[in-house]
Amino acid sequence: MNKKSKQILKENIISFLPTGEYYYKKALDELQKERYEKAHKYLKRAADLSPEDPLILMQYAILQMEIENFDLAHELLRAAYSADSNEPEIVFFLAEVNAHLGNFLDANRFARKYIEMAENGEYAEEAMEIVEFSEQEDIEALNMENNPSSEALFLQEKSRRLMEQGKFQEAVELLESIITDNPDFWAAYNNLALAYFYVGEEEQAKALLHQVLSENRGNIHALCNLAVIHYYEKNEEELNEIAEFLTKINPYFIEHRYKLGATFALIGKYEEAYKWLRSLQRKGFEGDPGFYFWLSHSAYFAGHEEISRNAWKSLLKLDPEKAGFEPWLPQMKEINNHGTEHQKEFILEKLQNKHVSERIFGFYLLGKSKHRQEIISHPKWIVVDELTTMEKLFLAQSLGHSFEENSVAEKAFLRAIAATDLLFEKYKPLAQSATYLFQMWFVLVERALEKGYDFKNPKALAAATEYMFESSREKNVTKKSYAEQYGITTNTLTKYVNELIQFLPLFDS
Numbered sequence: 001m002n003k004k005s006k007q008i009l010k011e012n013i014i015s016f017l018p019t020g021e022y023y024y025k026k027a028l029d030e031l032q033k034e035r036y037e038k039a040h041k042y043l044k045r046a047a048d049l050s051p052e053d054p055l056i057l058m059q060y061a062i063l064q065m066e067i068e069n070f071d072l073a074h075e076l077l078r079a080a081y082s083a084d085s086n087e088p089e090i091v092f093f094l095a096e097v098n099a100h101l102g103n104f105l106d107a108n109r110f111a112r113k114y115i116e117m118a119e120n121g122e123y124a125e126e127a128m129e130i131v132e133f134s135e136q137e138d139i140e141a142l143n144m145e146n147n148p149s150s151e152a153l154f155l156q157e158k159s160r161r162l163m164e165q166g167k168f169q170e171a172v173e174l175l176e177s178i179i180t181d182n183p184d185f186w187a188a189y190n191n192l193a194l195a196y197f198y199v200g201e202e203e204q205a206k207a208l209l210h211q212v213l214s215e216n217r218g219n220i221h222a223l224c225n226l227a228v229i230h231y232y233e234k235n236e237e238e239l240n241e242i243a244e245f246l247t248k249i250n251p252y253f254i255e256h257r258y259k260l261g262a263t264f265a266l267i268g269k270y271e272e273a274y275k276w277l278r279s280l281q282r283k284g285f286e287g288d289p290g291f292y293f294w295l296s297h298s299a300y301f302a303g304h305e306e307i308s309r310n311a312w313k314s315l316l317k318l319d320p321e322k323a324g325f326e327p328w329l330p331q332m333k334e335i336n337n338h339g340t341e342h343q344k345e346f347i348l349e350k351l352q353n354k355h356v357s358e359r360i361f362g363f364y365l366l367g368k369s370k371h372r373q374e375i376i377s378h379p380k381w382i383v384v385d386e387l388t389t390m391e392k393l394f395l396a397q398s399l400g401h402s403f404e405e406n407s408v409a410e411k412a413f414l415r416a417i418a419a420t421d422l423l424f425e426k427y428k429p430l431a432q433s434a435t436y437l438f439q440m441w442f443v444l445v446e447r448a449l450e451k452g453y454d455f456k457n458p459k460a461l462a463a464a465t466e467y468m469f470e471s472s473r474e475k476n477v478t479k480k481s482y483a484e485q486y487g488i489t490t491n492t493l494t495k496y497v498n499e500l501i502q503f504l505p506l507f508d509s
Contacts, residue, residue: 071101254285443503
């Protein structure tokens with residue numbers, strides 16, 4: 001790829017990076033207009049760009065509290081407090097969020113501090129209510145040595161967020177320090193086991209989970225995590241043994257029912273998953289996006305389509321970016337499950353291939369596959385930071401990213417996708433024999449994008465590719481037949497055959 005093309009593609013991904021203050025002001029404007037969804041979007045960008053600005057962090061935390069996302073609000077407010085411990089409003093909202101989280105000692109402490117700082121402040125009355133409420137709770141009981149401290153709970157939540165961000169090694173180090181100081185904090189052990197798994201220490205992860213089960217018999221989270229690991233490792237005998245045991249468990253607590261239901265959904269036990277997740281919904285449980293995602297999937301595959309669709313509507317209200325992951329989409333499009341686009345191992349082999357052309361083929365198929373969510377959710381199958389610029393573009397396209405066509409390179413990329421779609425529509429479901437055509441096509445695509453080719457006529461490109469492939473394998477293949485199939489002239493087909501030939505490997509100098 002020449003320097004100009006490389007620069008265009010980079011600008012294609014990051015074309016504008018304004019300051020956090022810019023987005024903060026836009027967020028305040030949206031809040032005044034009561035457009036909370038846009039305000040949330042701008043505040044998130046502001047916080048990402050200005051992670052040490054206490055006022056931005058505080059405002060973003062307030063918005064998170066309003067949608068009852070108290071864990072994230074807590075983390076944001078702690079960061080704001082570290083940046084400016086003398087701002088009374090930050091102190092008050094730390095009191096409020098700790099009260100919501102049940103951290104009554106910290107709620108009491110911050111509420112009292114706010115009153116000392118601003119005795120006649122705007123939130124003085126609410127701060128006194130927090131003091132009185134927290135003192136009614138059995139604070140001494142909550143502070144027993146056997147229970148993890150609020151600091152340990154906060155650090156564990158921080159470790160969970162590190163894992164969500166793909167920072168698994170940092171999470172491992174943090175969780176190891178937590179269990180050193182809190183040897184009976186089983187939730188931290190469970191998270192550490194998952195973190196080990198994510199960094200490739202599968203045996204260490206399983207050993208730690210067995211340690212938890214030996215010292216805390218029947219720990220549901222440890223059992224579920226073991227099931228997930230065995231599922232990804234394809235240890236069918238061990239998975240079936242644990243799954244059978246899990247079906248006999250009747251948990252009482254909400255978090256246990258949620259964990260059990262989500263685990264059953266992941267491993268494909270949809271009836272069992274639906275049973276527990278639906279029971280939570282009937283009790284009025286209003287979950288996070290993950291809850292509605294798994295409820296929708298388990299309901300659909302267990303035969304409860306209306307409940308599935310209603311759950312998906314609830315999910316999209318919380319996370320609009322999940323549009324396109326609906327469990328019924330493959331069935332609605334009448335996609336034949338026998339196509340290679342629905343063979344998980346085939347796609348994974350492509351994604352892990354040493355050749356870029358094979359990997360971008362894999363990313364294209366990912367967007368067509370019923371296994372898309374499972375593949376992108378796995379922590380080790382796609383590592384975004386290790387992808388090339390071209391691979392990131394194909395991944396973004398497969399996930400439904402909307403391109404703004406601001407550059408010549410981006411327009412060329414989208415026309416290449418359009419040509420690919422024409423071929424795919426003709427050959428889907430993609431039989432093994434048809435994949436060889438696509439392998440040739442993606443070799444051409446890789447080399448053409450590298451050299452700044454404009455992919456001007458998608459129909460002609462698809463026709464030329466098919467003609468080139470078939471004429472190399474069969475006799476009596478005519479340009480006229482392929483030109484007619486794609487609604488172009490024979491001269492146009494010849495023109496694009498000549499253009500594509502230059503990108504074949506045999507023409508390398």
